[in-house]
Amino acid sequence: MGVSLAKGGNVNLSKEAPGLAQVVVGLGWEPRATDGASFDLDASAFLLNGAGKVKDDAGFIFYNHKVSTCASVTHNGDNTTGEGAGDDETLDVDLGKVPADIEKVAFTVTIHDADARRLSFGMVGNAFIRVVNKADGKELAKYDLTEDGSTETAMIFGELYRHSGDWKFRAVGQGFAGGLGPLAKNFGVNV
Amino acid sequence: MDLQPGQNTALQSRRLNISLDCGTLPPGMELDVAAFLLAGTGKVRGDQDMVFYGQKQAEGGGVSVDAANKAWAMDLSRLPAGIERVALTVTLDQGLSRKQRFDQISSASLSIVGDADQHRFAVPTRGMAETALILCEVYQRNGQWKVRAVGQGFAGGLGPLARHFGVTIDEDPDATASSPADPPPRAPAPNVPPATPRAPAPAPAPSPAPSSVNLSKITLEKRTPISLEKKGGSFGEIMVNLRWERGSGGFKLFGSKGIDLDVGCMIELVDGHKDVVQALGNRFGSFDSVPYVHLVGDDRTGESPDGEFVRINGGKWPQFRRVLIFAYIYEGAPNWAAAKGRVLIRMPGQPELEAQMDSHDNRNAMCAIATLENRDGQMVATKLVEYYPSHQEMDRAHGFGFNWKAGRK
Numbered sequence: 322m323g324v325s326l327a328k329g330g331n332v333n334l335s336k337e338a339p340g341l342a343q344v345v346v347g348l349g350w351e352p353r354a355t356d357g358a359s360f361d362l363d364a365s366a367f368l369l370n371g372a373g374k375v376k377d378d379a380g381f382i383f384y385n386h387k388v389s390t391c392a393s394v395t396h397n398g399d400n401t402t403g404e405g406a407g408d409d410e411t412l413d414v415d416l417g418k419v420p421a422d423i424e425k426v427a428f429t430v431t432i433h434d435a436d437a438r439r440l441s442f443g444m445v446g447n448a449f450i451r452v453v454n455k456a457d458g459k460e461l462a463k464y465d466l467t468e469d470g471s472t473e474t475a476m477i478f479g480e481l482y483r484h485s486g487d488w489k490f491r492a493v494g495q496g497f498a499g500g501l502g503p504l505a506k507n508f509g510v511n512v
Numbered sequence: 513m514d515l516q517p518g519q520n521t522a523l524q525s526r527r528l529n530i531s532l533d534c535g536t537l538p539p540g541m542e543l544d545v546a547a548f549l550l551a552g553t554g555k556v557r558g559d560q561d562m563v564f565y566g567q568k569q570a571e572g573g574g575v576s577v578d579a580a581n582k583a584w585a586m587d588l589s590r591l592p593a594g595i596e597r598v599a600l601t602v603t604l605d606q607g608l609s610r611k612q613r614f615d616q617i618s619s620a621s622l623s624i625v626g627d628a629d630q631h632r633f634a635v636p637t638r639g640m641a642e643t644a645l646i647l648c649e650v651y652q653r654n655g656q657w658k659v660r661a662v663g664q665g666f667a668g669g670l671g672p673l674a675r676h677f678g679v680t681i682d683e684d685p686d687a688t689a690s691s692p693a694d695p696p697p698r699a700p701a702p703n704v705p706p707a708t709p710r711a712p713a714p715a716p717a718p719s720p721a722p723s724s725v726n727l728s729k730i731t732l733e734k735r736t737p738i739s740l741e742k743k744g745g746s747f748g749e750i751m752v753n754l755r756w757e758r759g760s761g762g763f764k765l766f767g768s769k770g771i772d773l774d775v776g777c778m779i780e781l782v783d784g785h786k787d788v789v790q791a792l793g794n795r796f797g798s799f800d801s802v803p804y805v806h807l808v809g810d811d812r813t814g815e816s817p818d819g820e821f822v823r824i825n826g827g828k829w830p831q832f833r834r835v836l837i838f839a840y841i842y843e844g845a846p847n848w849a850a851a852k853g854r855v856l857i858r859m860p861g862q863p864e865l866e867a868q869m870d871s872h873d874n875r876n877a878m879c880a881i882a883t884l885e886n887r888d889g890q891m892v893a894t895k896l897v898e899y900y901p902s903h904q905e906m907d908r909a910h911g912f913g914f915n916w917k918a919g920r921k
Contacts, residue, residue, distance in 0.1 A: 354676055355664035356642060439636065443518020444664060468653055472516040 323452070323460040326479075326492035328469050332462045334452065335487035343415045343455035346428050347408030348478060351446035358438035360445050361401045363501065364410040364478075366394050367427045367508045368419070374509030376422070381510045382412065383501070393418035394426060401433075413455065414481060416488055425482035427493070427508070431501040435474035442470030442496070450478035452490050464492035473497060475504045515633040515648075515661035523588075523650070523657040525626025531583040532602055532647065534620045541612055542605035544670070545582050547575045548677040550597040555678030557594065562679050586650065588657055597651040599662075599677065603670045606757075606852070607643030613667070614640040622647050624659055633661040642666055644673040747826025747891060748860035749799075750884075752777070752837055755819035756853040771844035771851045775820045778836040778912050779803045782886070786912055788903075789822065792842065804828040805835065824884070826859055829891065835884040836910055839869065840903075841877040848874060848899075855881050857893065867895045876901045880910065 324332040334341055348364045368380035368389060375381055379390040387396040393415050400409040414426060428450060432440050442448065448470055451463040464479055473496030480491050497504050505512045513521055532545060546564035551557050560571055569576040574590035575598055577583070584600055591598070600622075604612045614620070620635040633648060645665035651658055666672040754775035776790030781803065789797035789805045799806035804825035824835060839853055853869040867882050876899040885892045900906040904916045 353664075355646065356667045356672075357664060439517075439639075441516070441518045443516070443520065443660065444662070445518075468520060468658075471519045 323462045326462055326464040326490075328464075328466075328492055328494040330464075331489050331491040333484070333487050333489050334461050334481075335489075337461045338454045338459070341454055341456075341461075341488065342417055343413060344461070344481070345408075345453040345455050346412045346414060346479075346481075347451045347453060348411070348428065348430055348449070349407060349409045349451075350430075350448040354446075358434075358440060359401070360440065361433040362409070362430050362445065362448075363399065363433055364396070364412060365429050365431065365501065365505075366396070366412050366414075367429065367505075367510075368394060368423045369425050369427060369508060370422055371424045378510050380423075381505055381508070391418055391420050393420070393423075408451070416481075425480050427477055427480040429475065429477050429497075429501075429504055431475040431504060433500075435500060441472045441474055442466070442476055443472060445470060448478075450492070452479075452481070462490050462492075464494065466494050469494040471496065475500055477504075513631055515631055515659075517636060517661055517663040520658050520660035521631060523626065523659055524628035526588045526657075528586040528588070528624060528626045528629065528650070529583065530586065530600060530622065530624050530648075531581065532620065532622050534582070534617050538612070538616050540610060541616065543582060544603045544605050545577050545579060545584065546601045546603070546670075547577060547584055548599045548601065548674075548679070549575060549591065549595045550599060550677060551594050552596050553678075554597070557592075559679055561592075561595070562674065562677070588650070597649055599649045600647045601645060601665075601673060602647055603644040603673065608669050609757075612643065614642050614645060614665075622661075624648070631659065633663070635663045640665075643669045646673070747829050750824035750826045750857065750859040752822040752824065753819055753856040753858070754821075754839055754853060755856070756851045771847065772842045773820075773839055773851055773853055774842045775822055775837070775839050775855070776807070777805050777822055777824070778838065778907070778910070778914075779805055780833040780835075780912060781831050782833050783831070786914065788914060790840075792840075799823050799825050804831065826891075829886060830889060832884075832886050834886065836906075836912070837881045837884070838906060839879050839881055846874045846877045848879065853879070857882070857884075865893055867897060869897055875899070878902060878906050880906050883910075 323337065326332060334344065350360060350362050353360045363384055365381065365383040367375055370376055382389055382394045382396050384396065384399040395413040397411045397413065412428065419426065432442065435441065446467065448466040449463060450466070452461045453459065454461055466476070466478060470476065475497040477493040477495045477497065479493050482489055482491065497507070502512050515521065534543065537543065544565060546562060547570070548556055549561035549563070549570055556562060563570045563575050563577050565577070565579040571592050572590045574587050574592065576585045586598065604614070607613065614637045617637050620637050622633040622635060624631040635645070635647065642665035646662040648662055649660050651660065666676070752775065754773060756771065756773045774791045776788060779787045779789065785802060787797065787803035789795055789803065789807050791807060796807045797803050797805045806823045808821040808823060837855060839855070841851070848869050855867045857865040869879050869881065878900040880896045880898045880900065882896055883894050900909065907914050907916070
C-alpha cells in the first residue's frame with residue numbers, strides 16, 4: 322500500500338521509489354448497481370507546459386488518441402461500465418520520455434454523456450486514482466475521491482508534476498463544469 | 513441545504529426526522545418506505561436489518577419507519593454496532609403489476625431535519641422508470657456522520673432493491689408478497705353468530721353519471737351508487753373481472769400461504785328467478801340463457817395476469833332486477849390485505865368501474881363487492897365491500913333467500 326492521499330495532498334514519487342522510471346496510473350469506479358444508464362467513465366491525460374496548457378492537440382490523450390507523440394503517455398483502453406475489480410482504466414507513463422518542457426501530466430475523468438444520462442460523480446461509488454510503479458507493481462499513492470465527488474460531471478483526479486528534478490503526484494479532486502470538451506478547451510486543446 | 517443527486521453533507525445532529533412528501537399521488541398508487549441498516553460490506557447483517565411496515569423499528573431503536581406518514585426517525589447513537597450506513601428507500605407497492613413508475617409522481621421532496629440540520633432533496637423523478645428508489649444514505653466517514661442524496665433505484669421493485677442490500681428473498685415480492693402487513697391481531701371475534709343479520713343500509717338515491725368522463729377508471733366509493741346510462745338501449749356485454757395476488761410462502765418477511773379467490777354473482781331476475789353463478793358447485797351459468805351470467809374459467813392461483821371473469825349479458829338488462837357480485841376465499845386463510853383483490857367492471861361505452869377489497873377484515877372469507885341494480889332500466893352500481901362468514905350470512909343480509917348446502921368444486 323502506498324500513500325493514501327486526501328484532496329490536495331501530494332507525495333514525492335521519486336523518494337517513494339528511487340530510480341522510478343515508469344508508472345501506471347489506474348483509475349477505478351464501481352459499476353452501477355442500480356438500474357439506469359451505466360457509469361461510463363472516461364480517463365484522459367493532458368501533457369501540460371508551465372502555463373498549464375497543452376503544447377498542441379497531440380498532448381491530449383484520450384480514447385480516440387491513445388499514445389502521445391512523444392510516446393511517454395499511453396492510454397490502455399476504454400472500459401465502458403466499470404466492471405471488473407481494481408483499475409477500470411489505466412495509462413502508462415514513461416517518465417523519462419516526458420519532454421522537458423512538459424511540467425505536469427493531469428489525469429482527468431469525465432462521465433460520458435453525463436447530461437443526457439443525468440449522472441454526476443456523487444452518484445458514482447468508490448472512484449479512485451492510484452499510481453503504481455510499473456517495474457514492481459507496487460502502489461505508490463492512492464486517492465479515494467468518493468467523498469469529494471458531488472454534482473460534477475468532469476473531474477481532475479490527480480496530476481504528476483516535476484519538482485526540483487523529482488516527480489511528484491498530487492491528489493487534485495477538482496470538479497469541472499461540462500464534459501470532456503470544455504475540460505480539453507480549458508487545457509488549450511482545440512476541440 | 514438543498515442536495516443534488518450524489519451530493520453529500522456532514523450531519524451535526526444525532527437525532528434526525530426524515531420525511532418524504534410526494535404531494536397528491538396518482539390514484540391507485542401506494543408508497544412504502546423502508547430503511548436498510550448496512551454493515552461495512554454494504555449489505556444487511558440479516559433480515560432484522562430491514563426496517564419496513566412489517567418490522568417498524570430496528571434493533572436498539574436507532575431507526576424506525578412511520579409507514580402512514582412516509583417518515584423515518586433516526587437516532588444515530590442507537591444504531592447497532594457494526595452498522596456503518598443506513599439507506600432510506602421508497603417503493604411503489606406493486607409498482608410493476610400496476611404499471612406505475614416514479615416519473616408518475618411530479619414532485620418528491622425528502623426533508624432531513626435535526627437540531628442542527630435542515631436539508632432537502634428534491635428527487636428528480638422526471639423520466640424515472642424505477643419502481644424502487646434509494647432516496648438517501650446516512651453513513652459514517654472518518655468518524656463523521658454524513659448524508660448523501662442518492663435518487664437511484666430499480667425498475668424491478670422491492671425485490672432487486674432488497675437483494676441489492678443482501679436481504680434474502682426467494683421470490684420477487686413485487687409480484688407476490690409486497691402486500692401491506694396484516695393489521696395487528698384484533699380481539700377474537702365472538703363465535704356466536706349475530707342474532708339478527710345485518711340489514712343492508714338503504715342505498716342513497718342514484719346520482720347521474722357525468723356526461724363525459726375523462727378518467728378511464730372510476731374507483732367506486734363505498735355505498736356511493738353510480739348510475740350508468742344505456743347506450744343505444746343496451747349495456748352490451750358487462751365484464752366483471754376479479755384480480756388478486758396469490759401470496760407467497762417464499763419471502764419469509766411477508767410469508768403467507770397461497771390464496772385462491774373466486775368471484776361469483778347472486779342474480780335476481782324480474783320474473784323472480786334467482787340464481788348463483790360461481791365455481792363452487794360448478795355453477796358456471798350461461799350468457800345467452802337464464803341467468804344471463806356466465807363465469808369464465810377459474811383461476812386457482814391468481815397467477816393468470818387477467819384473473820377471473822364473469823360475463824353479464826347487458827342486452828338482457830330489462831330482465832334483471834339485481835346482481836350481487838361477490839368474492840370468496842376458497843383456499844388459504846382469509847387475508848384480504850395480502851390477496852389485494854380488486855374487481856373491475858367494464859361495459860361498452862361506460863367508464864371502467866373499480867372496487868378494491870381493501871377493508872382488511874380477515875375474519876370472514878366472504879366479501880360482497882358491489883351490486884348492480886335495475887332502476888327503471890338504468891343500471892345503478894353500488895360498491896359494498898362487506899365481509900361475511902358465509903354465503904348464507906351474505907344471502908340473509910341481502911335478502912335473496914337461497915337454500916344453502918355445502919359444495920366443492
